[in-house]
Amino acid sequence: MARITASVYTSHVPAIGAALDLGKTGEAYWQPVFAGYDFAKQWIKEAQPDVVFLVYNDHATAFSLDLIPTFALGTGASFTPADEGWGPRPVPMVHGHPELAAHIAQSVIQDDFDLTLVNKMAVDHGLTVPLSLMFGQPEAWPCKVIPFAVNVVQYPVPSGRRCFQLGQAIRKAVESFDEDLNVQIWGTGGMSHQLQGPRAGLINREWDNRFLDRLIADPAELAGMPHIDYVREAGSEGIELVMWLIARGAMADVAGGPPPTVLQRFYHVPASNTAVGHLILENP
Numbered sequence: 147m148a149r150i151t152a153s154v155y156t157s158h159v160p161a162i163g164a165a166l167d168l169g170k171t172g173e174a175y176w177q178p179v180f181a182g183y184d185f186a187k188q189w190i191k192e193a194q195p196d197v198v199f200l201v202y203n204d205h206a207t208a209f210s211l212d213l214i215p216t217f218a219l220g221t222g223a224s225f226t227p228a229d230e231g232w233g234p235r236p237v238p239m240v241h242g243h244p245e246l247a248a249h250i251a252q253s254v255i256q257d258d259f260d261l262t263l264v265n266k267m268a269v270d271h272g273l274t275v276p277l278s279l280m281f282g283q284p285e286a287w288p289c290k291v292i293p294f295a296v297n298v299v300q301y302p303v304p305s306g307r308r309c310f311q312l313g314q315a316i317r318k319a320v321e322s323f324d325e326d327l328n329v330q331i332w333g334t335g336g337m338s339h340q341l342q343g344p345r346a347g348l349i350n351r352e353w354d355n356r357f358l359d360r361l362i363a364d365p366a367e368l369a370g371m372p373h374i375d376y377v378r379e380a381g382s383e384g385i386e387l388v389m390w391l392i393a394r395g396a397m398a399d400v401a402g403g404p405p406p407t408v409l410q411r412f413y414h415v416p417a418s419n420t421a422v423g424h425l426i427l428e429n430p
């Protein structure tokens with residue numbers, strides 16, 4: 147059977163992608179950001195996932211105000227890196243896992259989560275920057291990736307509670323797929339940032355670190371936090387953090403298993419306008 151072996155959490159700052167693509171990772175500004183992912187890059191070489199279920203948000207690239215799916219599951223065989231205004235990032239094509247994605251669709255929709263199924267979709271920095279942070283700059287991504295886009299751009303956005311419950315349904319779906327697959331689930335976006343308005347530039351280190359503590363130790367309680375708290379404390383784009391609860395909901399302890407092992411915890415400011423947070427939780 148397929149198994150969810152670990153969850154990974156990371157910010158997706160577009161300037162991180164640009165720093166990588168333009169060869170600036172050694173610069174004094176960026177060096178401490180990338181150093182926070184040295185452990186992850188080593189670890190994932192050994193962990194060797196077959197499939198990453200990658201929870202991220204689209205930034206008006208594949209979707210727009212014309213069409214706003216709350217939860218969009220990428221069921222296609224491949225996904226092209228998007229042109230976000232400066233041309234597509236020079237990163238490999240993303241290859242999906244249509245069979246596992248179809249199985250997840252069947253299971254999760256029958257569990258009462260009304261997903262949108264997307265067979266064709268471009269993927270923006272929300273998805274490609276986490277892949278680059280974890281895998282570096284390979285010729286081809288070393289595993290299949292199932293994109294799962296969550297609307298955290300246009301209100302109403304899904305609640306933390308709904309995201310946490312959805313993670314549990316995704317776990318049940320993956321672990322009932324009849325093929326030996328090592329599956330990781332990644333929650334991306336965040337941490338605190340606000341890109342526009344009078345509060346642009348807002349960063350809240352204390353709140354971010356408390357979020358990490360609670361995500362590790364008591365995600366069920368954290369899932370009850372209302373949107374207004376994210377936006378007030380972590381800025382308008384801090385709401386991206388609700389997506390981390392999907393990945394956390396898919397871990398074994400939430401289904402009555404043992405607590406995860408914290409393999410990596412990293413927090414750094416500054417990186418563009420965003421506080422960078424990163425966690426790796428492994429199922430024992």
Ligand code: DHB
Pocket residue numbers: 158159160161205335336339341383417418419420
């Ligand atoms: C920045 C962060 C984001 O999450 C994003 O989608 C765009 C820009 C930033 O830090 O500049």
Ligand code: FE
Pocket residue numbers: 158205272335336383386
């Ligand atoms: Fe973003």
